[in-house]
Amino acid sequence: MTGSDLKNSLAASTAQDGSLAARLATARKNARFVLHAQNLWPAVQPTLGLLGLYTLAGLFRLPQHLPDGLRLVTVAGWLSLCGWRLHRDLSRLSAPTPQAIDQQIETASGLHNHPLATLTDTLPTTTEAHTQTLWHAHQNRVLATLGPLKAGWPRLLPHTPKQRLAAGALLFALAAGCLVAGPAAPGRIAAAFIPGRDDPDVPLPHIEAWITPPTYTANAPVFLGNTAQPPTVPQGARLTVIVTGLSSHPVLRSAKGMVLTDATRQKLDAKSWKITVTLSHTGNVRLAGRGRTFANWPITVLPDAQPNVQWGPKPGAGKGDWRTRLPFEASHAYGLSSLSVELHLTHPGRGPARTLSVPLPLTGHPKTAKGAITPDLSEDPWAGESVTGQVLATSVSGQNGKSTPATFQLGARTFHSPVARAVLDLRKRYALGRERRHATAIDLAALGETPGPIYDHTGMFLNLTSIVAMLDNPRIQDSEARTGAVNMLWDLALDIEDRRKGDDASALASLDVRAAQAAVAQQLRHMREDGNQSPQAKEELEARLNTLKDAIARKMQALAAQAMRDHTAIPDLQGFSRAGDKAFSKLMQQLQRDATNGHDGDALERLQQMEDATERMRNATPQDMAAMAQQMVAQAKAREQTAALRDLTAQQAKLLDHAQSRLDEVLKAQSNQNSALENDGGDGEQAYGSLPTSELLRRLGLPVPPGADATPQPNTHAAEPA
Known part of the structure; x- marks a missing residue:
């Protein structure tokens, strides 16, 4: 073998050894986990047995019969015992040794002669080199002969027959308990381990729940147990729940399970509770307690909207009108508590x-209010100016609404005296901030020094002097000076206008009429606002009306005397005076009746009619007064005729009802008589149906018209033969 072949062989052997070593490491890791589980399971079994025993007791509802406090002690003690036993058993565990791990692999993989021990054995360091080489070659050969390495499965069954029998009995008892409990098994187990929780077998408490609408709706309470559909209630309604038969307090939760923190809970007795909560939004309200849901109510809450307010047609004063028309329309689902108009100058000055x-005007708390008033705003410094106004409404629920702004002109009185108009012009400029306080005082002083009605009349001159002195006094604040000067200048302008023809008696009478009218208006407001219809209030109103009547009579006498002095009296002046007195008397009587009967709006309307009449009297000629008196008399006669027509219609309706009842009695008697004749089979009295018209009318008690006794003649012409 060449050197290159040996090198390749060694490299291949090294790569193979690395793969086998990695496989062996993985097998040892898995075997270590198996041995851990195999050692841990016996240590946990006693604790699981204790928990199983308590669970079995919970399935048979033994802990649930204990009071909550004693159950808490029992659960805490039992869990402490389980924790102590688990800690003791776990502390005795030891980590598996490498020999035990290799033995587990050899047993699971079916290896014989302990080949893994050969891989772990080492030679002493003093061993010769060729011996070390031979030993490593032997280990590699053993490693190469290893087949698939397995870690096996942990042995979890109890080791002894007694332990297996105990575990089987416990599992059988738990299965039997679950079978007996049925669907309530999870609830029983939870109630056994959680003090203050009832299992599903405990009877539900008795619940009474109702919703009380806000007082402003005047609606009856809604009982939740009697509603087939989800109730719809206004915002601000209060839900009241009475729970009877519950040992611990219940709670109200929203649809998302959150506790309604604004609910008020009250303990009525040992097992009775009362909960109240204000409903502010739509959703489900759930009543829960002791781990269970007692009721679930879907409730629709209607938001409390703002009042719907708008102007009526054509607000403001027409050309030549001294009253300002304020039409309005307002509505709210639960009623209106107040209505008003707020006005601002369209082009405010520096004031x-x-x-x-x-x-x-608003009577009671109507859901809809529509009308128009024509107050006298001519005394205000803004009279004749362009204003921007809004109608404001407040509902009985406290919601506020306002209309879109409207721009119109306030009414103003007509003054013929140039000096009176000059005084009013200075008054308006000062009140609107178009002229300063010192400049106004200088202009008024110059007006008083100019020859004219003020210069010639001592009383008016003194009034003007006092106004100038008040404006020049630095110790008087600006707001106080402005208010006093504006009021006094108005009275001065009226006095100048009333004395335009030089008649002091007529001017004094006009002053008395205005004062008496103000007193009557004040009494009417008191009676309306306070709801006072006592005899003392009525007597006071009658006394003030008499004062007004006397003042108007003096005014008319002064006008008549002035007309005679000016040689402008009409021939029928005395008749005119009597007719005027009669017209004013009837108007006052009607005003008093309206106020006495609680018709405050009609009474104020009558008072406005008198104010209009007296205002026209201020600059009227005797001929104008005669025409006005005739018009008032005609209006009074028209009202009398209307009332008489209503009485006549009511009487005719009663007569028709009486006649119909008599006719029904006659027809019933006729029916009974016909039945009796048919039963007798003979002739009796003549039936009503065959009576003549006159006789039938007499029996009904009605008048017989002429010609009713005439009987029609029978047809005597015989039929001609064909």
Whole structure:
């Protein structure tokens, strides 16, 4: 053999030896795992036996009869015993030796004469080199003769017959227990190991559950046990659950299994519980306790939406109107608690920011409100200006809604006196911040020094002087000065306008009328807001109405006296005064009846009619007053005729009902009489059906019209022969 052949042979032998060595290492690794499992299983068997015994007791519901506290102690003690035994048995285990590993491989692979021991044996270091070479060659030859190497399977059966018998008995008992428990077996085992948990065989507690809607809905409670379909409730409703027969507290969970933390739990007695929770969103609410689900309720929660609010058609004042029309429409599913209009200047000046709020009438808590009011906003400094307004609504549930903004013009009174218009112009400029406080005082002082009604009248001059002094006083704050000056300038402008013709009596009467009207309006507001319909409130309203009536009478007398002084009196002036007094008296009586009967809206409407009439009286001529009185009388007569027509219609309806009942009695009597005649088979009294019309009407108690007694003549013409 040449040197190259020897080298190739050695290389091939080395590669083969490496492959056999790797296969042997893998076999030894697997054998080590088999021996570990084979040694571990006997150490675990006693602990598994203890757990199996407790599981068997749980299948037959022995631990479940213990109280929760004693069951907790039992489970803790038993598990501690199992842990102690497992620790003791595991501490005695030792790692498998290389000899045991090789022996396991030899036994599983069917090798004889312990070939693996030859591979592990070594020669002493003092051995000669050629001996070492021969020994390695022998090991390689033994390694080459090895066939497939196997690690085998661990032997898990108990070693002794007694152990095998005990294990078989325990397994048989567990199988029998599972068969007896049936589908409840997992629940029994869990209840045995978890204190505070009931197994499925324990009877469910008695449950009463209902949903109480919010108070603003006025809906009846919904009992969950009586609903065929999932209930639909408003947002904010409260779910109340009463659980009876449960030793530990229940919990409410959401659809995702999370506990509802905002639920309130109350212990009623040893085994009774009460849970309340506010429903805020749609979903399933699950009632659970002691490891079981008692009830599952799908509930639909309707969100509480904002009120739907919008303007009605044509808000604002028309041309020449001194009242401002505010139409509105609002609705909410559960009712409205308040309505108002907020106004802002469309083009605000440099004055302080201000919001003009006008309350809208609302009786009770209606779900829909629609109407229009025409308040007198002419006294406000914004009168005649362009404003932007929104209708605001608040529902009984506390939700707020607002309409889209609308821009319109506020109504303003018509003043004929140039001086009154000048005063109002200064008032508006100062109130809107278009003129400063000091400049306004200078302009007012100049107006008072100008010859005219203010300069000629001591009272008005003193009023103007006091306003100027208030504006010039640095110790008065700007807000207080602005409020006082604006109010006093309005009264001054009205006084100038009322004295335009130089009649002090008429001006004083106008002042009394305005004060009396304000007093009546205030009393009506108190009665409406407080719901006060006591006799004292009604007497106070009657007294203020009488004061208003007297003031209007003095105003009309002053107008009549002025007309006679100016030689413009009409011939029928006394009749006009009596007619006007009568018209105002009827209007006041109707106002008082409306207020007494709780018709606050109608009462305020009557008061507005009187305010409109007195406003027209302020600058009216006697001829205008006569026409106005006749118009008021005609309106009163129209209302009386309408009421009489309603009474007549009601009386006619009663008469028709009475006649129908009498006719039904007659027809019933006729039917009974015909039946009696048929049964007798003979002639009796004449049937009602054959009575003449007049006789039938007399028996019904109705008037007989003329000609009703005439009887038709029979046809005496004989039939001509064919």
